[in-house]
Amino acid sequence: MQFRLVRYFTLASLGMFALVALSLFYFERQQGDFFRQTGDDQRTFFGEVQQSFAKQQEESARRDLLTIHEAGNVNLTRLFANALWEKDFAPFVAQAQTIDAKACHAMADVTDDKGKKAASPEKKACFAEIGKRIAALPDFKSIDAKVFASMKKSTVFKIKVFDLRGITVYSSEHAQMGEDKSTNAGWRSAAFDGVPKSELTHRGKFSAFEGVVENRDLISSYLPVLEPGTSRIVGVFEVYSDVTPFLKQIQQTSEQIRATAAGNQAKLEAAAIENQAAVDATSYRQFATIGLLLVLLFAALLAIVRRAEKIILQQEADRAHAHQQLAQSEKMASLGQMVAGVAHQLNTPLAFSQNNILMVKDALQSMELPMKVAGKLSTILEDVEGDKVTIKVSQLKANLDKLQEGNVDVTMLQEMLKDVLGGIDQMSELVVNLRDFTRLDRAATTNADLNKSLHTVAYIAQTVIPKNIELVEDYGDLPDVECNPSQLNQVFLNLINNAAQAIDGPGRIRIRSVAEGDQVRVEVQDNGRGIPDDVLPHIFDLYYTTKPAGEGTGLGLAIARNIVTEHGGDITVSTRIGVGTTFTVTLPVRQQPPLAKAA
Amino acid sequence: MTRLAGKVLCVDDEPGIVRSLQWLLQKQFEVLTATSGAEALELVKQHDFDVVISDQRMPTMTGVEVLREVRKLSPRTMRILLTGYSDMQAIVRSVNESEVFRFINKPWNIAELPKVVAQAITIAKTQPVEAPAPEISEDAPIIANGERILVIDDDPEMGRAVSDLVGASAKVSFTRNLADAVGILNSEQVSVIVSETRVGTIDATRLVRLMKSKHPEIVTVMLTAESDADTITTLINQGQIYRFVPKPIRTGYLKLVLQSALRKHSALASDPALTFRHTVEATSAGAMESLISDVQLAAPQAETAAAAKSGGFMASLGAGFRRIFGAG
Ligand SMILES: Nc1ncnc2c1ncn2[C@@H]1O[C@H](COP(=O)(O)OP(=O)(O)OP(=O)(O)O)[C@@H](O)[C@H]1O
Ligand SMILES: [Mg+2]
Numbered sequence: 001m002q003f004r005l006v007r008y009f010t011l012a013s014l015g016m017f018a019l020v021a022l023s024l025f026y027f028e029r030q031q032g033d034f035f036r037q038t039g040d041d042q043r044t045f046f047g048e049v050q051q052s053f054a055k056q057q058e059e060s061a062r063r064d065l066l067t068i069h070e071a072g073n074v075n076l077t078r079l080f081a082n083a084l085w086e087k088d089f090a091p092f093v094a095q096a097q098t099i100d101a102k103a104c105h106a107m108a109d110v111t112d113d114k115g116k117k118a119a120s121p122e123k124k125a126c127f128a129e130i131g132k133r134i135a136a137l138p139d140f141k142s143i144d145a146k147v148f149a150s151m152k153k154s155t156v157f158k159i160k161v162f163d164l165r166g167i168t169v170y171s172s173e174h175a176q177m178g179e180d181k182s183t184n185a186g187w188r189s190a191a192f193d194g195v196p197k198s199e200l201t202h203r204g205k206f207s208a209f210e211g212v213v214e215n216r217d218l219i220s221s222y223l224p225v226l227e228p229g230t231s232r233i234v235g236v237f238e239v240y241s242d243v244t245p246f247l248k249q250i251q252q253t254s255e256q257i258r259a260t261a262a263g264n265q266a267k268l269e270a271a272a273i274e275n276q277a278a279v280d281a282t283s284y285r286q287f288a289t290i291g292l293l294l295v296l297l298f299a300a301l302l303a304i305v306r307r308a309e310k311i312i313l314q315q316e317a318d319r320a321h322a323h324q325q326l327a328q329s330e331k332m333a334s335l336g337q338m339v340a341g342v343a344h345q346l347n348t349p350l351a352f353s354q355n356n357i358l359m360v361k362d363a364l365q366s367m368e369l370p371m372k373v374a375g376k377l378s379t380i381l382e383d384v385e386g387d388k389v390t391i392k393v394s395q396l397k398a399n400l401d402k403l404q405e406g407n408v409d410v411t412m413l414q415e416m417l418k419d420v421l422g423g424i425d426q427m428s429e430l431v432v433n434l435r436d437f438t439r440l441d442r443a444a445t446t447n448a449d450l451n452k453s454l455h456t457v458a459y460i461a462q463t464v465i466p467k468n469i470e471l472v473e474d475y476g477d478l479p480d481v482e483c484n485p486s487q488l489n490q491v492f493l494n495l496i497n498n499a500a501q502a503i504d505g506p507g508r509i510r511i512r513s514v515a516e517g518d519q520v521r522v523e524v525q526d527n528g529r530g531i532p533d534d535v536l537p538h539i540f541d542l543y544y545t546t547k548p549a550g551e552g553t554g555l556g557l558a559i560a561r562n563i564v565t566e567h568g569g570d571i572t573v574s575t576r577i578g579v580g581t582t583f584t585v586t587l588p589v590r591q592q593p594p595l596a597k598a599a
Numbered sequence: 600m601t602r603l604a605g606k607v608l609c610v611d612d613e614p615g616i617v618r619s620l621q622w623l624l625q626k627q628f629e630v631l632t633a634t635s636g637a638e639a640l641e642l643v644k645q646h647d648f649d650v651v652i653s654d655q656r657m658p659t660m661t662g663v664e665v666l667r668e669v670r671k672l673s674p675r676t677m678r679i680l681l682t683g684y685s686d687m688q689a690i691v692r693s694v695n696e697s698e699v700f701r702f703i704n705k706p707w708n709i710a711e712l713p714k715v716v717a718q719a720i721t722i723a724k725t726q727p728v729e730a731p732a733p734e735i736s737e738d739a740p741i742i743a744n745g746e747r748i749l750v751i752d753d754d755p756e757m758g759r760a761v762s763d764l765v766g767a768s769a770k771v772s773f774t775r776n777l778a779d780a781v782g783i784l785n786s787e788q789v790s791v792i793v794s795e796t797r798v799g800t801i802d803a804t805r806l807v808r809l810m811k812s813k814h815p816e817i818v819t820v821m822l823t824a825e826s827d828a829d830t831i832t833t834l835i836n837q838g839q840i841y842r843f844v845p846k847p848i849r850t851g852y853l854k855l856v857l858q859s860a861l862r863k864h865s866a867l868a869s870d871p872a873l874t875f876r877h878t879v880e881a882t883s884a885g886a887m888e889s890l891i892s893d894v895q896l897a898a899p900q901a902e903t904a905a906a907a908k909s910g911g912f913m914a915s916l917g918a919g920f921r922r923i924f925g926a927g
Contacts, residue, residue: 344656347683351706352619358709359622416622419615467612467658506659 005309006302013301017294024290028283035279039272046268050261058254062200065246066219070198073221073239076156080237081225083150088143089161089170093235096134096169104130104180105165119180127167131178134169147172148209157208157218158240161225164191164233173207181236186222190236194224200243208242217247326542327562330555334493338437341464345430349423356416356423363408370403433459439486445591447480450488450520454511457492465500465509472510478520482591487563491571494556495524495583501547502528502581522585530577539573560585568592605629605720606646610639610665611654611681616705620652627713628720636660636668643672649723650716652679652703655693663693670698675728677719677876679703682832690831691843700876702832726876745770746790746861751780751798751806752822757848761793764854769861777801777894784810785919789817790864791857796823796830804834805890811839815877816867818860822846839877 081089104126109117119127134140147159151172161170166182181187186197198221206213218240225235373396380389396403436456458471465471492511499509503526512523531539538544540561545554557571564571569587605628609620617632624630631646633639636657643651651669655662666678680693683705693699700719703712748765750758750773758773765771769790772783777798783789792810794803807819821834824846834840841863842856867877 344683347705348613348616351683352613352615354706355619355623355709359619412622416619419618423615467656468660470658 005312006306009305010302013298017298020294021291024287028287032276032280032283036276039276043265043268043272047261047265050264051258054254054257054261057257058250061250061253062247065243065250066198066200069219069241069243070196070221073198073219073241074196074223076239076241077221077223077225077237080150080159082228084143084146085225085234086228088139088146090234092137092139092143093161093163093169095137095139096167097163097165099130099133101127101130101165101167101180105182117183124179127178127180129178130167131176133178134167135174135177140170143170144172144174151209154209155242156239157206157210157213157216157242158238160238162187162191162236162238164235166191169235172209184222186220186238187236190222190224191233194226194231194233196224197222200247206240208240213242215244216242217244219243326555327559330553330559331490333553334490334497334556337464337497338460338493341460342430342434345463346427349426353420353423356420360413360416360420363413367408369399373403430459430463437489439489444486445482445484447482448485448488450478450481450483450485450522450587451475451513453485453489454492454513454522457489457496458511461493461496461500464497466503468506469500469503470506470508471496472508474510474512476512476514478513478515479589481520481587481589483567483587484563488567488587491560491563491585492522492524494560495585498556498583499524499526499528499581501552502526502530504529516586518589520587520589522587523582524585525580525582527580530579530581531573531575532577536573536575540571605649605717605724606631607716607720608633608639608642608646608648608651609653610634610636610651610657610662612657613654616654616681623709624713624716628716636665639665640668640672643669643676648673648676649720650677650679652681652716655680655682666693666699675723677723679715679719681705681707690835691845694831694835694840694843699835701836701880704832722876744768744865746864747772747787748791748793748857749780749783749787749789750774751777751792751794751803753795753798757793757795757822760848760850760853761857764850764857775799777803777806777890780806781894781919790868791818791820791860793820793822793857796821796834801890801893802830804830807834807840809887809890811877815839816864816871818864818867820844820856820860822848836880 104123107120107123107126109123110120112118147170151159159170159172160168160176162181163169166180166184166187168177168179168181171177171179186199189195189197198219200217200219202215202217204215206216206218220238220240223237223239224233225237226232227234433456436452437460454475455473458473462471496509496511500507503509507527510523510525512525514521514523535546540557541554542558543554544558545552547554561571564585564587567587568591569585572584572586573581574584575581607624607628607630609617609624609630610633611617611620612634614634617634621630621632631642631648633642636653636659639651639653642648648669651666653662653665653669657665662680662682666680669676669678677700678698679701680699681703690702693702700722701715703715745768747770748761750761750771752758752773753775755773755775758771761773762771772787772789774780774783775798780794792807794807796802796804804821807821810817811819819840820842821840822844823831831843841860844853844856
């Protein structure tokens, strides 16, 4: 499988960049959330602080209001007591006290649905009866008039007076006369402890001196009445004074504070939002910038990688091309060597054949005259009747030399021509072997008889290598091998040439073939000088040669190995210095499908 | 039958070849054959051959080796090497070790071969034999009596190397062009020529061949980086060059060569009859004219040419050629 540089780079780097972008986005989000969270917390806290501040402010204002009014009511009571108690109320209370209320007190209370004890209606009616009886007292009318007169136009809306039993002996609201306050906490505090007790209440409807008023905030104070000159509590006043305008003011102030706080809060909120937006914008910008940089980086890297891949592919192509050219040039070189050898080999039979033919031709020419003479003689003899002929030899004698010259040894001529035929046989043998060696007229891949190929190569090699090197052929029975015989011929020729070049002087090269299961093994063994240890690891390298420049290209074994591997085979070497070297080529009998196509 | 009293031995591992040589030569000469070097040497020991013709490519013993042994066993025997194609090394060795008389190429010319053999037989029968040269060792000093050695080469290093080797015992002239060489040959008595096969762009072998055909007593040593077998074959057949020194030069070897070249020259000079043994093939008719025109073309670039008055120089150059080679 080929390594796809650009594709792998793109996948890996895009994945990596996506991861980086995601993690960046995640951390950015985290940071934003944290920012928002703390902002929210801060704002909530700030809001709460403002809120509580406003509340405290209002509470303290109310407390102040209560305290001030209580003090005012205490003074009012004193004033009132000084003015009315001695002369008017003391006798009136003394009278009212005479009315027995024990029976009413004794009446049982009821528990209302909220679990609170309250006076039953009968009990209330009982006390209301007492109130009526008090109102019926003769002094009531004048006292009531005096109270009304002095309280009119003041902020005091109601005045009540209780005796020490808790009975309402006077109320500016007459209907409340006689009511029992003995269980009221305010009354008890004033009556028993002499401590005034005030309370702020809101009333929807209230009957004041001026008549019935609505929606009012009132402060009611239970105030102990001291006997003038002593500190003895003689009764309890209850004064209702109106604080609605004050309270309104307090509420307004508080409202204002609240509004300001809300405003602040809103401003804070807006600022926070603005801040957040700014932060978000910065972070988006940051994100976009980093994204852009990453994209730029990716683009630059992609460009580099693509260029690199292009160069690599180009180099690969160049290398393949160079390799092909090398193979071609090696083929040409060995072809040239072979052609030279073959030319020489042809030269020998050619030389003696030519010599013999020319000599036979000369001989035939010199035989022309004797043949003519003999022919003439035979025609003369044919015409002669009887058995005696007379020939005038004087004419013939002049040509005797020529006749003798033509008297050639016919057996010698026959032998000459026999040698010529032998020479022609040698030449045609060479031509057949040459054709078998190149196999230009055959299919590239076939089932070939390797022994025949080996013999052809040996025959051709014999023409090239020195004559004092003996080639010994020793072939076993081989199945036909599926291969490209022309390429294998080149391999074997290279091995035999190398072997010959390793031999100084006389030597022997043994070519052997053996079948082994579904493989065949071919050995080329020489008794040459062997391969030194420092040379051995390099012999299959391209261009590696120990021969002088011009003699060896260093391609022979590299190409041989290439061809053998393409056939799915193997080439190995074993060597001993001074003893010789054996190259072994192992080939499968059948090719694997893809290799069959490549071979 | 006109049978010349001559004994020829033909050696080739291919029986067809020896048989056809025998058929070709037996009409004129007594021919014996051998199909291996060993067999041939055995015959040489038993018979007195005038000529031995040997093929170069044979198993166990090459032609050069056979002829070298023949030269040792029978120095008067003329040696002819038969080759189909041969490598440079074989040719150089045939010159330096076997001192062959001729190269004959396969296939041979059936009209020419008997003539060459006849010539060789005549020389063998009529010309005296040089005393076999004693073995010379590389460290022995060069013996000379003021002979002149002409060195022709593009590389000035060569002239210096030869001067260093011979020292004061011989005079050395060095030149880088053929016009100067002609001038020197014209004015001085040169004993040994040491020349590169190619000087500048001109093929110097023609000068050597012409020299040898007119002045066979001059001993020629060729230096060559070339590996064209044809050029060298021609040089042997037409130049009878004495030695080949392949470049790059090994000083020790060059010394040996100079040593024996000087000795050879003194032998040839003392007995002019010996020179017949180094008879060359006739050079083609136009060879001298073409050499003169080449040299003249190249002359304006030559050093002396710059100094010489051009018109007069050309005329004197032509005259010089004619004087040396005795033509016209
Ligand atoms: N049979 C052998 N014996 C000894 N050495 C060998 C043998 N075969 C190969 N070698 C060594 O391996 C080297 C590489 O051989 P290879 O055939 O690849 O190149 P080459 O023979 O030098 O050159 P080319 O084959 O191109 O002419 C040779 O130079 C030689 O040193
Ligand atoms: Mg090789």
